[in-house]
Amino acid sequence: MIGVLALPQRWALLPDVDPRRLVRCPWLTYGLVQTTVAIDRLRAWFGRGGLDAQPPASSLVRYIGDTEMAAAVRDALDRIAPAARDYVIRHAIVIGVGWSSAGWTGGRLPDHRVCIVVSGRSRDATCIRGIALHEMAHTWLESVEESPALSSVEDAVDLRGAVERRARILAAEWSAR
Numbered sequence: 001m002i003g004v005l006a007l008p009q010r011w012a013l014l015p016d017v018d019p020r021r022l023v024r025c026p027w028l029t030y031g032l033v034q035t036t037v038a039i040d041r042l043r044a045w046f047g048r049g050g051l052d053a054q055p056p057a058s059s060l061v062r063y064i065g066d067t068e069m070a071a072a073v074r075d076a077l078d079r080i081a082p083a084a085r086d087y088v089i090r091h092a093i094v095i096g097v098g099w100s101s102a103g104w105t106g107g108r109l110p111d112h113r114v115c116i117v118v119s120g121r122s123r124d125a126t127c128i129r130g131i132a133l134h135e136m137a138h139t140w141l142e143s144v145e146e147s148p149a150l151s152s153v154e155d156a157v158d159l160r161g162a163v164e165r166r167a168r169i170l171a172a173e174w175s176a177r
């Protein structure tokens with residue numbers, strides 16, 4: 001089930017938002033709301049007046065690493081849903097490695113930020129953008145601040161599979177924008 005949610009479904013997800021305003025949100029897709037974490041983040045974004053605010057510029061993303069990759073990362077950020085873009089800019093730091101650097105050591109991440117690492121090994125902007133979209137989808141959909149409790153190796157594999165499926169669905173939606 002991939003695609004834009006029907007309006008009643010969107011309204012049910014966001015009971016505090018006037019349904020007529022949700023018509024202005026073509027980016028509110030199934031992929032964006034696959035987890036309760038993501039729905040909570042979306043509600044918080046609407047609650048802060050995100051719909052009426054100017055979308056944050058992709059240039060505001062905290063990016064460190066290989067400069068050759070920075071444009072592809074910002075291009076990815078331009079394609080993701082405004083609420084997710086706001087979340088990534090507020091809570092994440094993107095690290096690009098593999099294009100011109102083999103690796104490096106730095107200090108602690110500022111402000112307990114979530115770390116998104118993107119490989120530039122391909123040296124291909126489209127490929128790098130796709131990796132960034134996929135990792136930003138993980139950032140939006142999952143609570144990476146908390147380690148999930150896993151009771152067995154099988155659970156770990158199943159969880160990983162579900163997590164990967166979700167990120168692939170959302171990254172594919174964003175990539176098509």
Ligand SMILES: [Zn+2]
Nearest residue numbers: 134138164167
């Ligand atoms: Zn993944």
